Amino acid sequence: MGSDSKDLLHGTLDLLVLRALAGEPMHGFTLSRWIDQRTNGDLGIADSALYKALNRLEDTGAVHAEWGISENNRRAKYYSLTPKGRKQLQRQVASWKHYVATVNGLLAPG
């Protein structure tokens, strides 16, 4: 199901991760499954790329990571949005929509 070579642009990937974490805190597996379910696996993102994105967002302070206990009683790292991450998500969503609208306008016939 996809490989590193199919990595999306960092920015887009970050946007997806931020959006996924907008609700409940998740650990990595739930996150990858969430994206899969929402996209039917069409994006083909490698899970390692998701983890890299999570690390990156954690280092910039958009995401907070904390160890907790998973549903099946295993030690798992839970990720949640920080206020900073929430703001970043709003900004990126807005700019993505603008981008899509612009490109759509460009591609429209006539």
Added chain:
Amino acid sequence: MRKYSSSFPRGVRRLFRLPVTRERIVQDADDEMRLHLDLWTQEFRSQGMSDADAEAAALRRFGDPRLYRDHVAHRAERKARWQRIADWFAEWRQDMRFALRHFAKAPAFTAIAVLTLALGIGANTAIFSVVHRLLIAPLPYANGDRIVALKTLGRIGVVGGLAGAMSDAPADPPSPILAAWATRTHSFEQVAGAEQVAVSFLANGQQDTVSHALVTANLLDLLGARPSYGRMFRLEEEKPGANHVAMISHQWWQTAYGGRSDILGTMLEYEGQTYTIVGVMPVGFTIPMSMRAVDPLSVDSPDVWLPAPIEKTSIGFGLLRPGITSAAATKELNAIANAADLQPPPLPGSRAVTADSVHARAMRAQDFLGDRELRTIEVLFAAVGALLLIACANVANLLLVRGWARRREFAIRMGLGAGRARVIRLALTESVLLAVGAGVIGVLIAWQGLRVIIALRPIALDRLADVHIEPAVLVWTAAISIFTGVLFGGAAAFFVASQNVADLLRSETRVSSGGGASRRVRSSLIVVEIALLFALLVGAGLLTRSFIALQRTPLGFDPHNLVSVDVLFGRGLSREQIPSIRDAVTRRLAELPGVTAAAQGMVPTAGIELRDAILVDTPDGPHSIAAPSFMLTWIDSGYFRTSKIVLLSGRVPLPGAGDAAPLTPDQPRRDLSDEVVVSHALARRIAPTGNVVGMRIRTMPNANRGPWSDAWSTIVGVSDDVQIPGPHGDVDGLQIYSEPGRMFPVYVVRFASVPPNVESVLRQAVQSVNPALIAQRARIADDYVREALAPTRFTLALLGAFAGVALVLAIVGLYGSISYTVSQRTREIGIRIALGASSKSVTVLVVGDGVRLAFVGLVIGAGTAVAASRTLSSLLYAVTASDPATFVAISILVAAVALAASYLPARRAARVDPVDALRSD
């Protein structure tokens, strides 16, 4: 989802946080990846895959685990590095917070420690600013360290303001020699010249007397300076015809032209010639290294600058080629100056010109400081060093006392596992923080101190007029602050931290007098303090005696309300008119309201210093007096009455007793008129016992000064010696008073009370005689006397202030240390009293401690003072460096202070109630 520890407050969580290590991060990432793969495998299995397929599918969707592990390893490395830095900062902040909290809890201790150090650091900063200004960066120009002044030494006498102050003073070379240097030298990249003349300018439609200077076009370039506005002269403008351009001083631009920006192109008019202003000199620019010390109260900074070729100048400057020393350049200058083609042919009546008659020297700005000034700086520098050591000793003492009081705290810290290094670091943080705080206050003290230094500066140190705290000085201040912090704090910290924890905790319950080692260290510090204090006080004492002696020295004249003024003869006056105009000016000045007497002559002790031999006419033929030099003053018959110099025998020269010098240059010259008066000291040299009135003398120049007359002059009177005292090389009061020479006259005027606008009063009076006369440089004799005392006053004021501060610090230190010892020995003293010791014997016991320390300090201090006072000796007047009276007086003072500082704690000790003392603890 459940989380660990989420209900704990943040601080507690941080306390139990596992350290962020590289291994830990890698391990966590591995665990996370394993869980991820397991959960996906499980997910795929539940969708019906076989175990092997599910595992492969999970791995496939993850991507290459090795690449991910590499990424994690990188990240772990980076995070761990940041964490170490952050931890260090956190610890440092913790130390700082702790130290500040500690200071807040002990405000008295903190204030005393900071103030003590601030005084030491402030004094050092101020004196280092002086050293920096005078010795390290004396010229404020880009090429400063390569600029030298080209001078000749002691060849021709110079007009003196202070008798003897200019012996062996550097003089400006004759123009031909300077020109030869400029064209023939290899040591210099370039040579520039300047010449200062006072003339009257018609500027801005208004006649104004301004000082003007001629400079070669390359002067600013040589210095590495730029005009503040407009441009410097061009080389071709040095030539006659093209030289009708001028630059003006920044000061004059502001005052006379209001700083107008259209100043360039404005015309100046001078003697019918017009000059176009092309530029404005840099702010505060004056001829560098010009001889202010020679006639200190007279040289104005030039306001108008005109271009001139180097042949018309005599104040020379050179820019050394990189790598050439001033000594090497001096060698070359001498070789050029003494070259055969520059020597004029010998003239009859003068001594033969020897091959090495010119002694030239390339002088750096530092070289202009006389031995006396260098010694002053040395003494002050040593004094502030001693002061800083005393301050350090005091604060180290305080810290030791506190350290001892806090030994339990430190022991507990170490018992709880704080490393020895951490405890030392904490203590060092405290002391460096104290020192840095003291450094900041010290800079403020230095800033104020420099104002005092500027106000008190003697003329020989006139360059201190604009001394300020340079960035380089701040670097030095920061360095000594941190150094002192480490020095006094390190000792205390190490001492405390090196104790055995168990011993420390145990000693708390033991009857103790403060720990033997701590006590020994404190005693040594007190001894050092007293020794340094003693040396400082002796220095201040010796200078005080010098100063009193200087003030008590009879002057031989009355400087009060005596003013002298120079009169220049402007254009249009013939030489034949000079004698009658000279006398008319005397009469006019005497008639001024408020003037009691006026005469020709200079302020007593001023004159022209001549190194010529004096010949005495004896029946056995002419015989010469062994005197290195003498002072010549041109006077008229009213001079002695005006300056109130007592005529011991004989009379004053009769008016018209023959002019000293011929009116035309081609006639043979002479320095003395037909009738002269000599000072008492010179009379003793001429005839040690007999009467000199009626004897005949003449001078014989040792350098070529033109055709020389061999006519004799008769001594008609002997005057009392005049002197402005000062511990500088003297001309021993050897003075000849002669009728006026060819020079422009100088007048002395005795007022009932000197008016504040004395210069303009005199200028108007002189101009009312003839408009072509220019009166300038009114000098008040009292200023000369004050100026003669200024070097001693300067050194005394500073050294006295340092010694005073040292005295206070030593009292505080000794008192503090003894008080503390007493409080530690309360129990022991209680036992003594309980066993029958009288309160007197307890007092003696405690005072004895202090006096013992003071005595050891005194002995060491006396040795230090004897060694140090050698340096001081050249600054003293009428007192020797090992003056017994001073040493005894200071010993008594220090002993008394030690006694007083120990007596108060001793009294407290004697009142100890044995029951309370034994119960406590």
